[in-house]
Amino acid sequence: MxxxxxxxxxxxxxxxxxxxxxxxxxxxxxxxxxxxxxxxxxxxxxxxxxxxxxxxxxxxxxxxxxxxxxxxxxxxxxxxWEGPFYVTGTLQLVAINQKILITNTESPLPTGYYFCNVYALSKEVDLPAGALARVDANLMTKNGYSNWTTKEIGIKFAQGTGPTSNKFGMTTYSVLPMTNIVGQSVSAPALPAGDLTGVQFAYSYVL
Known part of the structure; x- marks a missing residue:
């Protein structure tokens, strides 16, 4: 009962x-x-x-x-939900000469291993006290990788709260092929969606 x-x-x-x-x-x-x-x-x-x-x-x-x-x-x-809000991410080089398998279905390059540079587009925003946030990835012009080693497309996010702060961080990655396995330079757009320069994150929050 x-x-x-x-x-x-x-x-x-x-x-x-x-x-x-x-x-x-x-x-x-x-x-x-x-x-x-x-x-x-x-x-x-x-x-x-x-x-x-x-x-x-x-x-x-x-x-x-x-x-x-x-x-x-x-x-x-x-x-x-309040939003969506848009904020431009900051693009930074986070890793160089990473050996990554790239297929001809995801790039104009022939399938094979390439040495690549990895870029992270990230941004941290302040939220109102007590707010919970979400990423509105479907409203963004481009999505990179949430995990560039597994090539999972999406946005990695985390929220941290403290006595006087409530912050929401968002990150997405791109992989730029530089040379093939024998060291020859290659020219191809960054994976998975090209250059992320100037891309804005979209997010919302609820109180």
């Missing part, structure tokens, strides 16, 4: 949060679609097929879990 009461409190709090928050940047169709799914679940019957088997939560059905999941998604969508 205590678990059922707890579930009711969670659902009530999520509904309260949903009704009190708005974000004009989110398409209403997205929210309405989630609400329609929630309405269908509200009319679903708990049967033997929908009863949860996890004994750590014996009083919550699978339907209740789906309801909570949908409510959480709706709540997250409707949180009023």
């Amino acid at each position: 205590k678990r059922l009461n707890s579930l009711g409190v969670v659902i009530a709090l999520l509904f309260l949060s949903i009704s009190c928050t708005k974000d004009k940047n989110i398409p209403s169709s997205d929210i309405e679609s989630l609400k329609a799914q929630l309405k269908q679940l509200n009319s679903a019957q708990v049967t033997e097929n929908t009863a949860i088997t996890d004994m750590s939560a014996p009083f919550i059905s699978q339907i209740d879990q789906k309801k909570l999941s949908l409510l959480t998604k709706i709540n997250r969508i409707m949180v009023p």
Whole structure:
């Protein structure tokens, strides 16, 4: 019975949060679609097929879990994020003559190992006290690598808070081929998206 009461409190709090928050940047169709799914679940019957088997939560059905999941998604969508904000990153050379395998599907160069210089585009910004930030990578003109050794495309970010500060750091990398494996100079754009000079980071935060 205590678990059922707890579930009711969670659902009530999520509904309260949903009704009190708005974000004009989110398409209403997205929210309405989630609400329609929630309405269908509200009319679903708990049967033997929908009863949860996890004994750590014996009083919550699978339907209740789906309801909570949908409510959480709706709540997250409707949180009023501030932004996006744009800030120009600083480009710095961070490593030279790194031996990296480059394929002809990612560069006009023939597949092989090349000695490359690695650049980091980075920026640290100050946030309001108590704010939590995110990177809006999809709003940036270019994305480099979040990890240049694995060539994972994206933005590496970290947030650090202290007694008097709340900072959010963002970094992305580019790899510029310099010579082939026998030392011959090559000419090719930086990977994965060309020169990152002047690229702006996009970020938002919620209080």
